[in-house]
Amino acid sequence: MATKQMLFSSIGDQLPSNTDKITVVGVGDVGMATAFSVLAQGISSDVALIDVNQQKMEGEMKDLQHGCMFLNAKISAGPDYSVTANSKICIITAGLRQREGESRLNLVQRNTEVLKTIVPNLVKYSPETVLIVVSNPVDILTWVAWKLSGLPKSKVIGSGCNLDTSRFRYFIGERLGVSPESVDAYIIGEHGDSSVAVWSSATVGGVRLRDINPTVGTDSDCENWKELHKMVVDAAYDVIKLKGFTNWAIGLSAASIARSILRNSDKIHPISTYVKGICGIDHEVFLSLPATLGRDGVSQVTNLALSDDEQCRLKISAANMAEIMAGVEF
Ligand code: NAD
Numbered sequence: 001m002a003t004k005q006m007l008f009s010s011i012g013d014q015l016p017s018n019t020d021k022i023t024v025v026g027v028g029d030v031g032m033a034t035a036f037s038v039l040a041q042g043i044s045s046d047v048a049l050i051d052v053n054q055q056k057m058e059g060e061m062k063d064l065q066h067g068c069m070f071l072n073a074k075i076s077a078g079p080d081y082s083v084t085a086n087s088k089i090c091i092i093t094a095g096l097r098q099r100e101g102e103s104r105l106n107l108v109q110r111n112t113e114v115l116k117t118i119v120p121n122l123v124k125y126s127p128e129t130v131l132i133v134v135s136n137p138v139d140i141l142t143w144v145a146w147k148l149s150g151l152p153k154s155k156v157i158g159s160g161c162n163l164d165t166s167r168f169r170y171f172i173g174e175r176l177g178v179s180p181e182s183v184d185a186y187i188i189g190e191h192g193d194s195s196v197a198v199w200s201s202a203t204v205g206g207v208r209l210r211d212i213n214p215t216v217g218t219d220s221d222c223e224n225w226k227e228l229h230k231m232v233v234d235a236a237y238d239v240i241k242l243k244g245f246t247n248w249a250i251g252l253s254a255a256s257i258a259r260s261i262l263r264n265s266d267k268i269h270p271i272s273t274y275v276k277g278i279c280g281i282d283h284e285v286f287l288s289l290p291a292t293l294g295r296d297g298v299s300q301v302t303n304l305a306l307s308d309d310e311q312c313r314l315k316i317s318a319a320n321m322a323e324i325m326a327g328v329e330f
Contacts, residue, residue, distance in 0.1 A: 019088065020043075020044045020045060020046060020088060020262050021044065021046040021047075021048065021086055021087045021088055021089075022038055022043070022044040022046070022047050022048070022087060022088065022089045022090075022091065022258055022262075023047075023048040023049075023050060023084040023087040023089070023090040023091065023122065023126070023129075024038075024047065024048070024049055024050070024090075024091050024093060025050045025051070025090065025091065025092045025093060025094045025118055025122070026050075026051055026092065026093035026094030026095065026135070027049050027050075027051040027053070027056055027057050027060045027077075028051075028093065028094075029245045029246075029247040030093040030134060030245075030246075030247050030250055030251065030254075031049070031051070031091075031093035031094070032060055032247070032251075033247035033248050033250065033251025033252075034091055034093060034134070034250070034251040034254045034255060035047055035049060035060075035064065035251075036064075036251065037251040037252050037254070037255035038255045038258060039064065039071050039073050039075075040071070041255060041259070043255055043258055043259045043262060044073070044089075044258070044262065045072060045073040045074065046073065046074045046076075047064075047073060047074070047075050047076075048075075048076045048077065048078075048083050048084045048087065049061055049075070049076070049077035050077065050078075050081065050083065050084060050094075050118075051077075051094065052094075054079055057077045058077065060077070061075055061076070061077035081121035081122065081124065081125050082125060084121075084122060084125050084126060085125040085126060086125070086126055087122070087125075087126040087129050088126075088128075088129065088130065088261075088262060089129060089130050089131075089132060089258050089261055089262065090122045090126060090129050090130075090131050090132070091132045091134060091254055091258065092115070092118060092119075092122075092131065092132070092133045092134060092135055092141075092145065093134045093135060093254075094114060094118060094135060095111050095114060095135030095136060095141075096110050096111055096114060105324055105327050105328075107136075107137070108137060108140050108141070108144075108324060108327075108328055109327075109328060109329065111135060111136075111137075111141055111144075112141070112144050112328055112329070112330070114135075115135075115141060115144050115145055115148055116148060116330075119131070119145050119148040119149050120148060120149075122149075123149050123150065123151065129151075129155070130155045130156075130157065130261055130296070130297045131145055131146075131149060131151065131155065131156045131157065132157050132158075132159060132254060132257055132258065132261075133145050133156070133157070133158045133159065133272075134158075134159045134250060134254050136191075137191075137192065137324075138158045138159055138160060138191045138272060139158055139160060139190055139191060139192075139272045139285070139286050139287055139288075139321055140286075140321060140324055140325055140328070141158070142156060142157065142158030142160075142272045142286040143284075143285065143286045143325060144328060144330075146274070146286070147330065148330075152297075153273070153274040153298075154273075154296055154297040154298045154299065155296065155297040156286075156297070157257065157271050157272065157273060157293075157297055157298060158191070158271060158272025158273070158286055158288070159191070159250065159253055159254050159257060159271065159272070160191045160270060160271045160272030160273075160286075160287070160288035161186070161187040161188055161189070161191050161195060161270040161271070161272070161288035162253045162256065162257060162269050162270055162271050162288075163191070163249055163250050163253040164187035164191060164195055164232050164233075164235075164270075164288075165185070165186050165187045165270045166180070166249065166252075166253060167187075167231075167232045167235045167249070168183075168185055168186070168187050168197065168228065168229070168232050169181075169183040169185060171228040171231050171232065172185055172202070172204065172228060175228070176204060178204060178205065182204060182205055183202070183203075183204050184202070184203045184204070185197075185198065185199075185201075185202035185203070185204075185209075186198045186201075186202075186270050186290055186304075187229075187232060187270060187288070188270055188287070188288050188289050188290070188304070188314065189287050189288060189313065189314050189317040189318075190287060190288075190317045190320070190321060191272065191288065192233075193233055194313070194316065194317040194320055195229075195232070195233060195288075195317070196306075196310050196313045196314050196317065197217060197226075197228070197229035197232070198304065198306065198310055199216050199217025199218075199225070199307075199310075200217075200305075200306060200307040200310060201304065201305065202216070202217075209225075213225070217229070218309075256269070257269055257271060257293065260293040260294075261293050261294065261295060261297065262295075264294045264295040265293065265294065266292050266293070266294050266299070267292070267293055268290045268291065268292055268293075268302065269290070269291060269293055270288045270289065270290050270291075271288055271291055271293070271298070272286045272287060272288045273286060273287075273288075273289065273291050273298045273301060274286055275287050275289055275301065275318070278301050278303070279303070279304055279306065279311070279314060280311055280314070280315060281314065281315065281318045282318075283318045283319060283321065283322035284322070284325075285318050285321040285322055285325065286321075287314075287317060287318055287321065289301050289302060289304065290302040290304065
């Protein structure tokens with residue numbers, strides 16, 4: 001274009017393309033909260049969107065592009081997976097919701113079919129990518145994505161209990177009048193009903209809660225701290241009842257995982273990862289344990305010293321997962 005040529009003098013080759021590209025698959029409530037968290041926090045300056053709903057995808061892309069003066073980022077979207085090429089991270093939020101009366105296994109099978117159309121395409125255009133799965137049931141779909149991707153285990157991560165742990169720390173902090181950031185406590189296992197609250201090692205400001213209340217989190221605790229775990233498990237149902245879906249907290253959670261990977265931070269997140277052989281689990285399952293995240297995904301998983309009760313619950317959670325996974329057809 002003549003105007004462009006008159007406006008600029010070229011001083012060399014084009015700069016290499018960005019190295020912090022993130023693709024978000026699914027531009028629904030969760031996908032857009034994730035994309036917005038990533039952009040607004042400056043985690044990536046290059047975000048690609050993909051969805052089967054072309055009209056919604058184009059609308060979301062344009063809406064974000066119109067905010068370019070405030071984001072300083074490139075936003076792209078297209079009908080073809082080539083738009084995702086060279087993504088460092090691909091976050092999968094696409095999925096179908098449970099139908100009334102539908103079994104969990106049936107939903108897993110339907111969402112497996114959805115992942116079959118997504119995962120091979122992502123890996124084709126970004127063979128070095130790290131996959132973050134958010135779609136539910138997240139632990140099983142992370143295993144499905146790993147199987148479909150051909151990527152190393154370390155590079156396929158489920159958002160898992162990263163969100164549940166944030167909710168747990170929020171509820172503990174609220175009860176004690178301290179910031180959730182000063183609470184060190186984890187939810188592990190399945191993202192869902194069979195998750196495990198690790199009360200045995202929960203600390204606040206360096207003080208182990210169990211040292212000052214030996215029954216904390218148990219049935220015999222007269223202060224009923226156990227209730228906080230139930231609040232974590234019920235949190236999504238509660239929000240869905242009020243507004244129809246959850247999106248902001250899970251968007252922030254997925255973005256925080258992406259940041260730790262892109263920054264090569266070695267930060268510990270309770271995310272869903274391959275746990276066979278760890279913490280006494282002998283099934284080939286993906287469940288949440290605190291793990292170190294860096295540029296290549298998961299580098300280390302913490303050997304948590306669990307109480308007998310926590311260990312038993314974690315094993316039951318793993319066995320439940322394995323049973324459902326055995327019914328998945330590829
Ligand atoms: P939504 O219905 O608003 O959005 C889903 C999007 O996926 C839609 O835009 C749809 O067009 C798209 N999609 C469907 N099939 C596709 C395909 N084959 N390729 C590309 N895009 C496709 O749903 P939502 O509220 O955004 O939730 C998305 C998923 O996230 C659900 O599975 C939900 O259960 C899950 N979720 C997980 C957590 C968590 O903590 N892991 C929290 C909240 C929601």
